[in-house]
Amino acid sequence: MPARAQTAAAAPASPKRTAILEAALARFAESGVNGVAVPDIAARAEVGTGTIYRYFDSKEALVNALFQAEKARIEGYLTTEVAPGDDPRAGFNNFWQRMMDFALENPRSFRFLELQDHRPYLDKDSLALEKKVLQRRVKASQQLQQQGVFRDDLRAEIIMAIVWGALVNLIKAQQAGYISLSESDIEGARDACWRVCAGH
Amino acid sequence: MPARAQTAAAAPASPKRTAILEAALARFAESGVNGVAVPDIAARAEVGTGTIYRYFDSKEALVNALFQAEKARIEGYLTTEVAPGDDPRAGFNNFWQRMMDFALENPRSFRFLELQDHRPYLDKDSLALEKKVLQRRVKASQQLQQQGVFRDDLRAEIIMAIVWGALVNLIKAQQAGYISLSESDIEGARDACWRVCAGH
Amino acid sequence: MPARAQTAAAAPASPKRTAILEAALARFAESGVNGVAVPDIAARAEVGTGTIYRYFDSKEALVNALFQAEKARIEGYLTTEVAPGDDPRAGFNNFWQRMMDFALENPRSFRFLELQDHRPYLDKDSLALEKKVLQRRVKASQQLQQQGVFRDDLRAEIIMAIVWGALVNLIKAQQAGYISLSESDIEGARDACWRVCAGH
Amino acid sequence: MPARAQTAAAAPASPKRTAILEAALARFAESGVNGVAVPDIAARAEVGTGTIYRYFDSKEALVNALFQAEKARIEGYLTTEVAPGDDPRAGFNNFWQRMMDFALENPRSFRFLELQDHRPYLDKDSLALEKKVLQRRVKASQQLQQQGVFRDDLRAEIIMAIVWGALVNLIKAQQAGYISLSESDIEGARDACWRVCAGH
DNA sequence: GATGAATGAGATTTCATTCAT
DNA sequence: TATGAATGAAATCTCATTCAT
Numbered sequence: 001m002p003a004r005a006q007t008a009a010a011a012p013a014s015p016k017r018t019a020i021l022e023a024a025l026a027r028f029a030e031s032g033v034n035g036v037a038v039p040d041i042a043a044r045a046e047v048g049t050g051t052i053y054r055y056f057d058s059k060e061a062l063v064n065a066l067f068q069a070e071k072a073r074i075e076g077y078l079t080t081e082v083a084p085g086d087d088p089r090a091g092f093n094n095f096w097q098r099m100m101d102f103a104l105e106n107p108r109s110f111r112f113l114e115l116q117d118h119r120p121y122l123d124k125d126s127l128a129l130e131k132k133v134l135q136r137r138v139k140a141s142q143q144l145q146q147q148g149v150f151r152d153d154l155r156a157e158i159i160m161a162i163v164w165g166a167l168v169n170l171i172k173a174q175q176a177g178y179i180s181l182s183e184s185d186i187e188g189a190r191d192a193c194w195r196v197c198a199g200h
Numbered sequence: 201m202p203a204r205a206q207t208a209a210a211a212p213a214s215p216k217r218t219a220i221l222e223a224a225l226a227r228f229a230e231s232g233v234n235g236v237a238v239p240d241i242a243a244r245a246e247v248g249t250g251t252i253y254r255y256f257d258s259k260e261a262l263v264n265a266l267f268q269a270e271k272a273r274i275e276g277y278l279t280t281e282v283a284p285g286d287d288p289r290a291g292f293n294n295f296w297q298r299m300m301d302f303a304l305e306n307p308r309s310f311r312f313l314e315l316q317d318h319r320p321y322l323d324k325d326s327l328a329l330e331k332k333v334l335q336r337r338v339k340a341s342q343q344l345q346q347q348g349v350f351r352d353d354l355r356a357e358i359i360m361a362i363v364w365g366a367l368v369n370l371i372k373a374q375q376a377g378y379i380s381l382s383e384s385d386i387e388g389a390r391d392a393c394w395r396v397c398a399g400h
Numbered sequence: 401m402p403a404r405a406q407t408a409a410a411a412p413a414s415p416k417r418t419a420i421l422e423a424a425l426a427r428f429a430e431s432g433v434n435g436v437a438v439p440d441i442a443a444r445a446e447v448g449t450g451t452i453y454r455y456f457d458s459k460e461a462l463v464n465a466l467f468q469a470e471k472a473r474i475e476g477y478l479t480t481e482v483a484p485g486d487d488p489r490a491g492f493n494n495f496w497q498r499m500m501d502f503a504l505e506n507p508r509s510f511r512f513l514e515l516q517d518h519r520p521y522l523d524k525d526s527l528a529l530e531k532k533v534l535q536r537r538v539k540a541s542q543q544l545q546q547q548g549v550f551r552d553d554l555r556a557e558i559i560m561a562i563v564w565g566a567l568v569n570l571i572k573a574q575q576a577g578y579i580s581l582s583e584s585d586i587e588g589a590r591d592a593c594w595r596v597c598a599g600h
Numbered sequence: 601m602p603a604r605a606q607t608a609a610a611a612p613a614s615p616k617r618t619a620i621l622e623a624a625l626a627r628f629a630e631s632g633v634n635g636v637a638v639p640d641i642a643a644r645a646e647v648g649t650g651t652i653y654r655y656f657d658s659k660e661a662l663v664n665a666l667f668q669a670e671k672a673r674i675e676g677y678l679t680t681e682v683a684p685g686d687d688p689r690a691g692f693n694n695f696w697q698r699m700m701d702f703a704l705e706n707p708r709s710f711r712f713l714e715l716q717d718h719r720p721y722l723d724k725d726s727l728a729l730e731k732k733v734l735q736r737r738v739k740a741s742q743q744l745q746q747q748g749v750f751r752d753d754l755r756a757e758i759i760m761a762i763v764w765g766a767l768v769n770l771i772k773a774q775q776a777g778y779i780s781l782s783e784s785d786i787e788g789a790r791d792a793c794w795r796v797c798a799g800h
Numbered sequence: 801g802a803t804g805a806a807t808g809a810g811a812t813t814t815c816a817t818t819c820a821t
Numbered sequence: 822t823a824t825g826a827a828t829g830a831a832a833t834c835t836c837a838t839t840c841a842t
Binding site: 031032034035114115116117119120131134153154155157158159161162163164165166167168169170172173178179181185188189192193195196 | 231232234235314315316317319320331334353354355357358359361362363364365366367368369370372373378379381385388389392393395396
Binding site: 553554570 | 715720731754755758761764765781796
């Protein structure tokens with residue numbers, strides 16, 4: 001059996017299960033979790049309504065499984081092994097570009113994760129996962145501070161919150177049609193955020 | 201205290217109406233728009249269910265009235281007359297502090313506005329108001345660019361999106377309990393964002 | 401105190417009471433009893449909602465009072481003293497014309513009485529009144545049979561049901577816009593109904 | 601037995617759908633459309649409340665479907681092919697008898713159709729159907745006039761309105777318990793109505 | 801007496817979930 | 822295992838009636 005990216009919950013992959021998760025993502029991204037009825041998802045996944053309940057205990061469970069899967073997906077996309085000698089600035093640029101690429105290639109995933117209406121559905125595991133992901137990012141920032149790359153007059157959590165908030169808001173503004181990001185906009189924003197992180 | 205903007209919709213204030221809006225804000229901030237039934241709001245406002253429908257045509261209309269009122273409130277809070285000779289850096293610091301104060305004093309308002317699950321309820325007026333508010337902020341940024349205060353190698357929309365996104369995410373992280381912002385955190389974050397805006 | 405036409409229930413006349421009954425008639429004729437809310441009637445009568453409940457115990461009581469008043473009105477309109485020597489054919493023509501005139505002059509009264517959606521509201525008194533009115537008409541037919549004017553191979557009730565049904569349906573068809581009744585249509589219909597009643 | 605007209609709306613028959621329509625007819629005939637709540641119908645049909653909404657978009661849609669079905673049913677019952685050589689008087693007698701039979705066999709259908717409180721619910725299709733049915737009857741009368749069977753000093757619409765009004769009122773009076781129709785009453789009424797139609 | 805804002809029981813409708821096939 | 826028709830609890834909304842002013 002091939003090694004498989006660990007999905008958050010130990011859940012057997014299967015074509016139907018995958019189809020359901022994809023359909024749910026598509027519909028949730030369009031209309032929000034509350035705006036989508038379970039039979040809608042079934043129709044989009046081309047399975048029977050009851051089949052969804054064979055793979056997920058409830059709509060809530062489906063939302064959580066999807067949340068955890070997408071959270072894992074974006075994390076997998078963003079995470080890179082950093083070798084000791086790598087140029088930190090190039091690493092930051094790389095991270096920035098990956099995130100932009102992810103949002104461009106997976107707009108539905110991005111929308112679903114940033115749409116906040118799944119929040120009342122999230123269970124302990126999902127919330128724990130979210131916390132873990134945040135902590136991992138904070139830890140990375142702290143390392144960069146210790147290496148003298150990031151300025152240390154600002155707590156790592158604060159740096160992270162600023163950069164992540166900026167990044168997410170740029171993408172949301174673009175998806176909402178408020179702005180359109182050119183290559184140079186993206187680079188300019190990236191450099192501006194670098195000024196947030198990096199010392200004088 | 202900042203000048204208060206005129207309440208968005210031309211609706212006669214009345215104690216019951218006010219109580220309903222307050223109750224709705226409290227409940228929506230807690231559980232999301234979709235997680236709150238109209239009788240819940242009525243109970244919290246200590247009015248009959250039917251009374252809500254005397255003041256608002258529907259739950260949707262209530263959400264829109266609340267959205268517009270809170271949007272106007274935060275705008276009123278943030279907006280200041282800028283005299284030509286004012287120090288731009290002090291103005292930025294002032295803006296930053298006002299926003300932090302607003303979030304501290306009106307956590308429910310902030311949560312409601314940033315909770316995205318009202319989006320499917322928003323009508324043309326609400327969306328237009330949101331756009332107007334954004335445009336006003338962009339215009340302010342453009343002026344600062346023209347005055348040579350903000351760097352001009354980054355479009356004003358981009359600057360705005362970064363700073364606003366950062367600000368909102370800091371507050372959300374605090375409200376979610378992920379971080380706790382001290383005075384110096386707030387000042388540090390403010391200065392970091394100033395580095396986003398201001399030239400070299 | 402002036403002599404006053406006996407309203408079915410012993411109810412004190414008063415300007416407000418009259419205004420309420422008129423408003424109710426107007427609105428019921430437009431939208432049906434079920435399609436009209438009590439505050440609508442109050443608005444049309446230019447009185448407070450509560451005032452209606454000073455004059456009538458309930459919406460049901462109002463419907464009954466109106467039913468009885470209008471039933472009495474149409475009866476008063478149709479009833480004539482018949483002197484022994486009067487020409488029976490002229491009497492019939494007269495009755496026919498009165499009914500047509502009534503429907504023309506009081507379209508709302510006619511519509512309300514023929515609209516059937518008040519039926520579930522009617523109380524014992526209203527139903528008794530309706531029965532009494534019918535019996536009076538049957539009795540008149542019987543007298544005409546005894547006088548040899550109406551044919552006696554058909555029970556008086558049957559004759560009445562036919563003529564009244566025809567008359568009402570003609571007026572309803574006109575009010576619904578299905579037909580438009582000219583003078584000669586009315587006379588032709590009258591003569592056709594005379595053929596129902598009169599012998600050989 | 602008369603040829604049955606195609607069910608008005610192109611809706612797939614199904615046991616549940618049929619049960620719902622039957623239950624609705626029974627309850628509406630008893631208490632009027634406004635006097636019956638949807639769960640009442642569901643209980644009578646022995647289905648869940650939600651099931652009604654699987655088959656009909658709304659209570660209004662259910663009323664219209666029922667109206668159209670019953671209108672089609674009575675039309676199918678009344679309509680016969682007339683061969684050129686048929687005796688017109690026998691045809692009239694036959695029509696009369698069919699209508700009486702229908703009312704006897706389908707008292708609820710008759711009551712529902714004559715109860716006017718469905719009127720505010722009727723949609724364009726239902727009103728168009730009603731008009732079509734009326735026009736068909738008028739046309740039949742006109743043909744009889746052209747054949748010299750019906751007198752031509754009275755417009756066909758007027759003849760129809762009289763005869764139909766008489767017929768309906770007889771049945772209503774019987775259903776209301778005001779009169780009881782014997783065989784000879786029915787024949788006498790029929791012959792009286794023939795005198796309305798037929799010449800000289 | 802007159803008012804009309806307030807009420808809450810009850811109506812219509814939705815949708816997450818079940819279960820017979 | 823897969824299905825989707827059926828369900829009924831719960832949501833939104835209406836309106837006859839009350840009662841403090």
